[in-house]
Amino acid sequence: MKEKLAGIVGSLSADYADIRYEENRRTKISYRGKRLVEVTTTETFGGHVRAYADGGKATASFSDPGSAGSMAEAVAASARLAGSRRDKPLRLADAPVIVESFPITSPRDVRNVSFDEKLDLLTHYNEMILREPTVATTEADYDEFTSRRIFVNSEGSVIEYEIVVANIMGRVITKKDDVLQRVRFAYGGNEDFGRIQNRESDLEKGIDVARRLLDAEPAKAGLFPVILDPSESGVFIHEAFGHLSEADGLQNNPAFREKLQLGANLGREILTVFDDPTIPNLPGTYVIDDEGVRGVRTELITKGILTGRMHSRETAAEFGEPLSGNMRAADAFNTPVVRMSNICIEAGASTFDELIASIDKGYYLVGAKGGQTSGDQFTFGAQWGFRIEGGKLGPMVRDINMSGELFSTLQAISMIGDTLEGSERGGCGKAGQTNRLSGKETPPIKIDQVTIGGV
């Protein structure tokens, strides 16, 4: 297959071409309440081809490996058409030619674990949740994705690599009268089955929170200082800042590009943010991206100053900045786009007690609940939280959404905690594809003022 694909990209009438061919397997087991609602195995294969010609770009996905050659020809023709209708040619930054294999090897690789063992573990966790009297229903999923990929390009790179991700995740859903509350759990995030075993005490904590939330008070709307726990600070930095550091979004947005020039002051000296696919045991850890470029640590904000961003070969050439290896695709049916690997905030000097003590009237927000960003506006929820009054944690609160404008909020980060916590689940949506390999490692942070919108 490698030789065949290399032959195809080598013979195209294009300035550059690559093909990524994949064999993917997915296993999904789902409980909804007591009911095992889904046991699915999926085996797919297919390819994605990209070509740059005469300054234009075209891509294609195909299911039938037999059509790789004809699709590649069509893509090269489309790239030439695109080039003829563009006044400014697209270019690619130079990248090293790599001829290497990067297999995943782990003693507890989920691929070596029996289906029965996976089902038994999920059933065990689901039954634990169902034993809680306030539980109305559960959502509990085992989700495993494995991918064997071959990447070849017209410059001579021939790379074989693998992606293996397994998670157990879901929601504890409790109900009392008309109040329904949901608390998420997620374990795993890479190939190691050990990471999703023996998590009973973590799950018990989640069940306890879901029960207590039934009697919690709703958050009050208004402007407040907040402490974000690591899960919340991770989502904040990913959603609000991380996506704006992905250069493909900036490439064609002149106003933001102007605002986000390297050297811009974005925060206080305590704030350092970086993207790093080389940290072991996080969901966004990988060796090579889907453009055949090695993933490296990229410092994004250093002591408050914008110092770098995440790139494809195309955007690195456009911006004249170094390659970062962040170009990734969900599967063969999607073109790679620039994505965060593991986005991280460097730990600071403040203890948790100091963070809480610094607030007279505000909130401590816990547990990411999804976020969204558009331009410089962001919003995301917290699964639960606590009122802070007179520097002390008060009663539990629920129904919390916070929102704000990125640049003023970054400047309002005034304290950073001294402990780090990594995420265990990827799953970031962009350009119509969900990236499983997306991680975070962050400390708790204090933001002097955000808008809290109660329900």
Next chain:
Amino acid sequence: MHRLIEQAKNAVDQAELYWKRTHAISVSFENNRLQEITENELSSVAVRVIEGGKLGATSAISPDQDGLIEHAKSAAAYGQPATFAFAPAADYAQVEASSQDAARLKSEDLVDLCESVKAEIEKERDDLPLFVGAEVSREELTIQTTEGADANHRSTTVDVAFGAPIHGAGMPVFKSRSSVSPQTRPDDLVAEFLEWYGWTEKTSTPSTGRLPVIFAPSASFLYLLPLWAGLEGNAIEKKTSPVVGRAGEAILSEKLTIVEDALEAGAAGARPFDDEGVPCQRRALVDKGTLGGYLYDLQTAAAAGASSTGNAVKRELFGGGTETAPSPWPVRLVVENGPTPCREMIGGIEEGLLLYHGMGFHSGNYPQGQFSIQAVGFHIKNGTVVGRLEKTMVAANIYEDLKNIRSVSTEDGPSIGFLNVRAPYILVDSLQVAGT
């Protein structure tokens, strides 16, 4: 019948084949330049079986791949009890959803269309970093079962979308249109875009309190997704829906009629059968505010002692696809128009909001009918738009707040990405707004 179904008759109790073939060409302009041409030729297959009273499934690329029935049968050994049978033979409505002219479109045609949209906007505004995209896709969907269903549907869709990020904020103003046939330049949308973009040049933050709010068609997902979550069969079965047992009762304003209409000829996304091969319908989910019925697929219908309403769709809140198990969703929603022009709605508001998007919807408690979002839209004062919203949150419970609707517009349009929707502007009497 495909030979996979013939073979399945001897291997398992029941089987269902879902097979989708898609060919799509899309072009995208970014910052006024042609960024990329994309062509996809994809096939995907899902096979479900019932064996020994249990359900199993597998997905793949082609129905000719080896071992599909065996894989699904292995999964069935662990599967949930199947309390339903796969779809039987049925007479499907003729739904015209395919255009030969659309199927013949080439990438050059799409590039030309995008360039003409761009040129039309540039006549008025040559300072905007425009994005313009066009796509044509043709799709063939086949669903066959050992119980006799033999459904086949061909469709074409042509999409045009364009917009520009708001200067200084990055958030876009955008317009889009989908059709079965090739499109000409959408001059009405271009004019609307230019007016709306002009409104973004100033920012404005409304007062905190209860204010009237207009939902533009693109923001209709904010009330339609909570409604879906309340009507779908799983929430009815588990009794977690706030409207369980309330069919025939008034749940929304009598000015609102919301129809599940999968069968409208010539409408993009119209289709004769759902993703389980059950005939689709035209029926009012909400008729002048009164709850008409729920959304069922085969499984949830069996649990409720009802019949499938033809609402099995392979999707989730975000995404979905062939490998996704079907669950109850609207196939195509139409919110019926009213008598009030949108300008008249705006003109009658002392202070209020025009929402065209809301951020953070999915982190709210939407299954209970609630949302709390960061408002994306415009601030209205004394009957005119005074600027785009900044630092504004809007919270609502649709089953309380949408009981009081002042007016519904004559104009309509699609919703943002989540659902296949045609909706008018609706003016809600008041919602909780957190601004200054």
